[in-house]
Amino acid sequence: GQQLNQSPQSMFIQEGEDVSMNCTSSSIFNTWLWYKQDPGEGPVLLIALYKAGELTSNGRLTAQFGITRKDSFLNISASIPSDVGIYFCAGHSNAGKSTFGDGTTLTVKP
Amino acid sequence: DAGVIQSPRHEVTEMGQEVTLRCKPISGHDYLFWYRQTMMRGLELLIYFNNNVPIDDSGMPEDRFSAKMPNASFSTLKIQPSEPRDSAVYFCASSQGRGPQHFGDGTRLSIL
Numbered sequence: 577g578q579q580l581n582q583s584p585q586s587m588f589i590q591e592g593e594d595v596s597m598n599c600t601s602s603s604i605f606n607t608w609l610w611y612k613q614d615p616g617e618g619p620v621l622l623i624a625l626y627k628a629g630e631l632t633s634n635g636r637l638t639a640q641f642g643i644t645r646k647d648s649f650l651n652i653s654a655s656i657p658s659d660v661g662i663y664f665c666a667g668h669s670n671a672g673k674s675t676f677g678d679g680t681t682l683t684v685k686p
Numbered sequence: 687d688a689g690v691i692q693s694p695r696h697e698v699t700e701m702g703q704e705v706t707l708r709c710k711p712i713s714g715h716d717y718l719f720w721y722r723q724t725m726m727r728g729l730e731l732l733i734y735f736n737n738n739v740p741i742d743d744s745g746m747p748e749d750r751f752s753a754k755m756p757n758a759s760f761s762t763l764k765i766q767p768s769e770p771r772d773s774a775v776y777f778c779a780s781s782q783g784r785g786p787q788h789f790g791d792g793t794r795l796s797i798l
Binding site for chain 1: 690719734741742777779785787788791792
């Protein structure tokens with residue numbers, strides 16, 4: 577089946593630093609999604625990407641849909657303590673379901 | 687806007703008991719997904735429905751797990767009999783067409 581390789585698995589950064597994480601796949605996806613999960617809650621959609629090469633921003637977050645349609649990255653600029661959480665990428669095909677990465681756990685030190 | 691609603695939020699029960707988890711998807715969404723999340727295995731898709739019909743249940747661990755969607759606004763995930771290894775957070779998510787999934791806050795299940 578389809579699998580996503582998300583990296584890094586965890587990050588420990590200082591407040592104010594920029595963060596970058598990415599996902600790669602052996603399969604092509606039509607949509608790439610990035611979610612954030614806070615403790616005790618479900619994942620919440622941050623950014624959705626629908627076209628190869630698309631670069632989309634949402635505040636301090638920027639994500640890109642790779643040209644090959646097999647990868648995506650998420651950048652967070654000027655991190656703040658509330659950025660702490662688990663970030664998931666998900667690839668979506670025409671089958672109707674999404675394939676999720678294993679998550680990147682972000683810790684921000686004040 | 688009401689999001690995906692799951693109940694209960696927490697469930698603690700003894701092994702061997704039947705457990706029923708409930709989900710109300712976002713109104714108008716035609717896809718519903720059940721996931722299980724553990725530290726060891728991450729987020730696993732168990733089963734998903736389209737227009738109340740199960741499409742793919744290949745992620746359901748074994749016959750002790752069953753899921754139903756009797757109508758567009760309600761779904762259940764049942765475990766019978768429950769075992770300690772079923773302890774996890776179970777999420778329900780819904781989507782409209784092939785759009786992004788919206789998740790509930792999950793049910794934290796502990797089987798003693």
